[in-house]
Amino acid sequence: MQTRMACKKHTDSTNFRKAIAVRPDETIADIAITLIHQTDSLPRKLIDHLKTEFLTHGGIKEEMYAARKEWRRQNQ
Incomplete structure (x- = not known):
């Protein structure tokens, strides 16, 4: 959890x-895996949103x- 919170808070690669x-x-x-998961979640959420938008x-x-x-x- 500490790594996840730190990765959310700090977005600069220098850190x-x-x-x-x-x-x-x-x-x-752990830091690398957390960053990969966070990066992966952004396009996944966008795709889910676009699917819902298309269906509705x-x-x-x-x-x-x-x-x-x-x-x-x-x-007429």
Whole structure:
């Protein structure tokens, strides 16, 4: 938990380079794994959000079809 919180708080690579110079190998591995998981979670959350957005609102074809129907309705 301490490593996770430190990785969330410090985003500058200089901080991590200083930290790994004085830490044991196991701690360095924990830091690396934590950073990998945090980096991986960002695109995963974006993909999940885009999936939900697509399922609830549809894609570009649905939007274009709805716009065309609305235009036809207004111009008849």
